Amino acid sequence: MTKIKGSTVLITGGAAGIGRLMGSMCLHDGAKQLIIWDINKEKLEETTRELRALHFIVHPWLVDVADVSQVVEIAGKVKNEVGEVDILINNAGIITGNKDFKDFTHAEVDKIMAVNSNALMHVTLEFLPGMIRKGSGHIVNISSAAGMLSNPMMSVYCASKWAVSGWSESMRIELEASRSGVHVTTVNPSYIDTGMFAGVKVNPVMPLLKPEILAARVVRAIQGNRLFVRSPFMVKLVPFTKGIMPVRWFDLIVGRWLGVYGSMKGFRGHEKGKNS
Numbered sequence: 001m002t003k004i005k006g007s008t009v010l011i012t013g014g015a016a017g018i019g020r021l022m023g024s025m026c027l028h029d030g031a032k033q034l035i036i037w038d039i040n041k042e043k044l045e046e047t048t049r050e051l052r053a054l055h056f057i058v059h060p061w062l063v064d065v066a067d068v069s070q071v072v073e074i075a076g077k078v079k080n081e082v083g084e085v086d087i088l089i090n091n092a093g094i095i096t097g098n099k100d101f102k103d104f105t106h107a108e109v110d111k112i113m114a115v116n117s118n119a120l121m122h123v124t125l126e127f128l129p130g131m132i133r134k135g136s137g138h139i140v141n142i143s144s145a146a147g148m149l150s151n152p153m154m155s156v157y158c159a160s161k162w163a164v165s166g167w168s169e170s171m172r173i174e175l176e177a178s179r180s181g182v183h184v185t186t187v188n189p190s191y192i193d194t195g196m197f198a199g200v201k202v203n204p205v206m207p208l209l210k211p212e213i214l215a216a217r218v219v220r221a222i223q224g225n226r227l228f229v230r231s232p233f234m235v236k237l238v239p240f241t242k243g244i245m246p247v248r249w250f251d252l253i254v255g256r257w258l259g260v261y262g263s264m265k266g267f268r269g270h271e272k273g274k275n276s
């Protein structure tokens with residue numbers, strides 16, 4: 001069991017969406033202090049103000065997790081000024097447009113991979129050695145159902161989230177094999193009602209998840225050292241279904257009949273200026 005009470009928690013992208021909720025829940029569950037890394041100054045200040053008004057200890061840092069030099073510099077400051085991190089939640093993520101792969105630019109590909117995949121590894125490299133030295137810690141990596149499924153009009157986002165799933169699980173196996181005492185949870189949710197995927201088409205089998213419920217599941221998964229959070233239930237069935245079904249059947253039943261492959265058609269994303 002990972003104890004949240006008395007712990008130091010760091011959440012990337014913790015100024016908004018599920019990151020903000022998970023941070024607040026950890027503090028309400030007794031975390032000693034919360035470190036928030038985010039690129040959105042306004043949201044970072046707002047979230048910090050709100051949590052400090054409840055007498056919680058919050059350390060906000062304006063960081064672009066896609067910039068390795070910033071990650072290394074600010075991680076050094078965190079270790080010197082706040083101390084080692086007990087629970088790291090790699091949550092910051094972005095999505096660019098609803099378009100076919102042929103319409104992406106090189107810059108867009110690099111940006112999505114840098115924020116959604118590479119950043120998680122660079123941030124973890126900064127805090128994992130401290131956890132291994134202490135013989136305890138918990139790392140949560142927010143992937144997506146798109147890290148287990150293929151989906152048109154979000155090919156680069158899928159690529160970035162498949163990368164997270166593969167890396168996170170590989171690291172989990174290594175850390176277990178070496179009896180490090182460090183736990184890893186990989187999170188694969190379907191669409192969540194945070195505005196990041198505003199406009200997407202959902203259905204009763206793949207409903208829009210409530211952010212509060214998903215965030216609470218992740219916090220419980222940390223406490224219970226769960227390997228995965230896969231939500232809604234349909235996401236748990238993906239590996240089995242893909243394993244037994246011929247691809248063309250999967251395309252037809254899951255892709256077309258359940259509407260997964262058409263889900264991005266109405267995508268608008270965050271209202272401009274509301275989030276980064």
Ligand SMILES: NC(=O)c1ccc[n+]([C@@H]2O[C@H](COP(=O)([O-])OP(=O)(O)OC[C@H]3O[C@@H](n4cnc5c(N)ncnc54)[C@H](O)[C@@H]3O)[C@@H](O)[C@H]2O)c1
Pocket residue numbers: 012013014015016017018019037038039040043063064065066091092093094115142143144145188189190191192193194195196197275276
């Ligand atoms: N919303 C969904 O439907 C959904 C579904 C599956 C997985 N996810 C994943 O969950 C995570 C959180 O999603 P959300 O819906 O809460 O998103 P959100 O857009 O509401 O919040 C993301 C936060 O990350 C921050 N951020 C973005 N780029 C950053 C950068 N370069 N450096 C530092 N911070 C940065 C943003 O400012 C924001 O505060 C993401 O990794 C996302 O891919 C979301």
